[in-house]
Amino acid sequence: MRLVADRLVRAYGPRRIFGPLSFRVEPGTVFGVSGQNGSGKTTLVKVLTGLVRPSSGGVYLEPASGGGPRTTPRDGTGRLGWCAPDLALYGELTPAENLEFFARVAGRPVAAPEADRRLAEVGLDPVRGRTVRTRFLSTGQRQRVKLAFSTLLDPAVLFLDEPGSNLDDAGRAVVEAVVARQKARGAVVLASNDPRELALATEGVSL
Amino acid sequence: MTGLSRSFVSEEEGGTAAPLRLTAPPAAVLLGKVLSNLVLLGVVSAFVVPLFLALMSFEIAGVPLFLAVLLFGGIGLGAASTFVAAIVAKTAAKGALFAVLATPLLLPPLVAAVTGTRIAATDPALSAGADVIRLLVAYDGVMLTAAFLLFDAVWRE
Amino acid sequence: MGVLSRVAQGILALAMLAVIWGSFLYAKPAANFIGESSRIVFYHVPMAWIASLAFLLAAGYSALYLKRRRVEDDEAAAGAARLGILFCLLATVTGSIFARVMWNSYWNWDPRETSIVLLLLVYGAYLGLRGAVEDPERKATLSAAYALIAFVTVPFLMFAVPRMYASLHPDTVINSSGKIQMSSDIKLVFFSSLAVFTAVFAWMYALDRKVSRIVREAALAEEGAVAR
Numbered sequence: 001m002r003l004v005a006d007r008l009v010r011a012y013g014p015r016r017i018f019g020p021l022s023f024r025v026e027p028g029t030v031f032g033v034s035g036q037n038g039s040g041k042t043t044l045v046k047v048l049t050g051l052v053r054p055s056s057g058g059v060y061l062e063p064a065s066g067g068g069p070r071t072t073p074r075d076g077t078g079r080l081g082w083c084a085p086d087l088a089l090y091g092e093l094t095p096a097e098n099l100e101f102f103a104r105v106a107g108r109p110v111a112a113p114e115a116d117r118r119l120a121e122v123g124l125d126p127v128r129g130r131t132v133r134t135r136f137l138s139t140g141q142r143q144r145v146k147l148a149f150s151t152l153l154d155p156a157v158l159f160l161d162e163p164g165s166n167l168d169d170a171g172r173a174v175v176e177a178v179v180a181r182q183k184a185r186g187a188v189v190l191a192s193n194d195p196r197e198l199a200l201a202t203e204g205v206s207l
Numbered sequence: 208m209t210g211l212s213r214s215f216v217s218e219e220e221g222g223t224a225a226p227l228r229l230t231a232p233p234a235a236v237l238l239g240k241v242l243s244n245l246v247l248l249g250v251v252s253a254f255v256v257p258l259f260l261a262l263m264s265f266e267i268a269g270v271p272l273f274l275a276v277l278l279f280g281g282i283g284l285g286a287a288s289t290f291v292a293a294i295v296a297k298t299a300a301k302g303a304l305f306a307v308l309a310t311p312l313l314l315p316p317l318v319a320a321v322t323g324t325r326i327a328a329t330d331p332a333l334s335a336g337a338d339v340i341r342l343l344v345a346y347d348g349v350m351l352t353a354a355f356l357l358f359d360a361v362w363r364e
Numbered sequence: 365m366g367v368l369s370r371v372a373q374g375i376l377a378l379a380m381l382a383v384i385w386g387s388f389l390y391a392k393p394a395a396n397f398i399g400e401s402s403r404i405v406f407y408h409v410p411m412a413w414i415a416s417l418a419f420l421l422a423a424g425y426s427a428l429y430l431k432r433r434r435v436e437d438d439e440a441a442a443g444a445a446r447l448g449i450l451f452c453l454l455a456t457v458t459g460s461i462f463a464r465v466m467w468n469s470y471w472n473w474d475p476r477e478t479s480i481v482l483l484l485l486v487y488g489a490y491l492g493l494r495g496a497v498e499d500p501e502r503k504a505t506l507s508a509a510y511a512l513i514a515f516v517t518v519p520f521l522m523f524a525v526p527r528m529y530a531s532l533h534p535d536t537v538i539n540s541s542g543k544i545q546m547s548s549d550i551k552l553v554f555f556s557s558l559a560v561f562t563a564v565f566a567w568m569y570a571l572d573r574k575v576s577r578i579v580r581e582a583a584l585a586e587e588g589a590v591a592r
Contacts (some may be wrong), residue, residue: 012499012500013499013500013583014580014583014584014586015587049229050229051225051228051229051363052364053363053364053433053501055501074363077228077229077230077231077232077233078229078230081229082225082226082229084225086222086225087222087225088222088223088226089226090221090223091221102230102231105227105235106230107232149226153230287513287517290513291510294493294506294509297497298493298497299496299497299498300496304492304493304496307488307489307493308489308492308510310485310489311485311486311489311514311521312486312513312517314482314521315517315521345520346517346520349516349517349520350516350517353512353513353516357430357512357513360430361506361509364501364502364505
């Protein structure tokens with residue numbers, strides 16, 4: 001799937017946060033979003049995921065081969081992955097229970113070994129992932145669980161907003177691995193201020 | 208009531224509303240919240256109603272009518288409060304606003320339920336409260352339909 | 365202001381004078397009502413009718429907003445609700461005066477009186493919700509959803525619940541027998557009054573739309589000035 005932003009604007013009353021922005025993100029590529037704090041990176045990513053409605057313009061998903069119907073992110077659920085500082089998982093559930101819950105509400109349940117494998121992919125000990133409630137994990141470990149959540153449903157487009165926050169060097173390697181795996185499957189949009197992360201992007205926009 | 212008003216607040220404040228929006232169909236979220244609120248109402252009623260009847264030594268002649276009033280009144284109450292809770296969770300003044308927004312919506316089923324209970328206290332026939340049951344069922348149907356139609360607008364704005 | 369609207373305003377002013385004159389001097393008091401009290405029908409019913417019309421408009425524009433997401437529709441819904449509350453209050457006051465003459469009490473929690481208070485509560489709550497949300501788009505969306513869910517409960521407030529209790533309120537114009545029980549002189553003044561007050565409402569509503577637009581454009585211009 002290709003992600004298309006068409007003259008995208010988001011305003012807060014009379015004040016414009018960003019836009020108009022037009023760009024395309026092809027599958028297999030990483031699109032970087034950079035800009036200072038408060039420049040609207042997070043809002044742009046939320047508009048692209050469909051969590052926030054654009055004030056004008058539109059976001060579309062279309063088959064990359066051309067042809068086929070154009071849809072918007074809001075036409076369905078479970079097609080897009082998102083990891084951001086605003087995202088939180090259920091603290092009273094274990095990481096594995098969180099993954100199993102969100103897969104089930106999306107209508108695509110995962111078996112327990114699959115949930116364990118996803119947690120191992122982001123470098124989380126599967127035993128801890130089964131026994132410790134998410135609330136009692138360190139922020140870095142929680143960030144890893146969030147990364148596992150964002151790719152849980154094999155999304156067509158993966159949105160990573162400051163994916164390396166609270167992560168150590170091993171964690172940053174996990175982010176790179178997540179991005180590499182997603183490139184084989186679809187597109188990535190990566191919003192960050194960290195030059196090491198932005199180096200993963202092939203093209204992008206600066207707000 | 209305060210319990211019902213909280214049903215979306217913890218999701219919005221805790222940050223778990225966003226992953227739900229991305230993964231679950233909106234209708235499934237509303238259905239889940241309405242059902243869990245109905246279970247909550249049912250459990251509370253199962254304790255409070257017998258206690259109240261015993262303490263006030265209140266005799267119910269028409270038990271079937273009384274149970275029907277409780278059931279259909281509860282469904283309307285649960286549906287309307289859940290919808291208002293979804294609205295209120297997105298505002299700054301949550302608790303106070305819930306009462307302001309929910310009260311006028313909840314008065315028709317409350318008034319009907321009071322009338323139905325009064326009838327049930329003296330008349331053993333289920334048919335004596337037919338008007339009340341009709342009104343409550345109509346309210347439940349209208350409220351549930353409207354809530355499901357409008358929920359996506361509130362949930363994902 | 366155009367010549368046409370000045371002429372229209374002149375005609376409206378003359379028509380209003382005619383209705384006031386007719387209501388007090390031309391129409392004869394109706395039978396079965398104490399003294400001159402029946403004359404209040406020329407004011408009370410148009411107020412109630414306009415309140416209903418305004419609340420219908422508020423619901424219609426709320427639905428349009430959720431469909432088209434145009435800020436104008438949100439302003440139109442809010443303006444209709446504000447005017448609806450005003451006319452609903454006027455209907456309450458005129459009804460209360462009538463109640464004092466007929467039943468010797470301004471307020472008696474008659475089912476009609478109770479349901480109109482609830483109606484005021486509903487739209488008061490709507491405006492309260494608008495005041496509680498800062499983000500303009502979120503405010504518009506949430507209040508449109510509330511206006512619609514409230515609108516579907518209004519029939520229960522106005523018709524279903526009052527019918528379960530005996531009301532002293534005279535038969536409404538649209539009554540069970542389907543006939544308008546009025547003498548011809550009363551009928552003439554009554555329908556003229558309905559028409560004139562509806563025109564006044566239309567004028568007030570158009571002004572409200574205009575004020576909202578000017579306020580919005582001023583805010584935009586101010587923001588532009590700050591940005592520059």
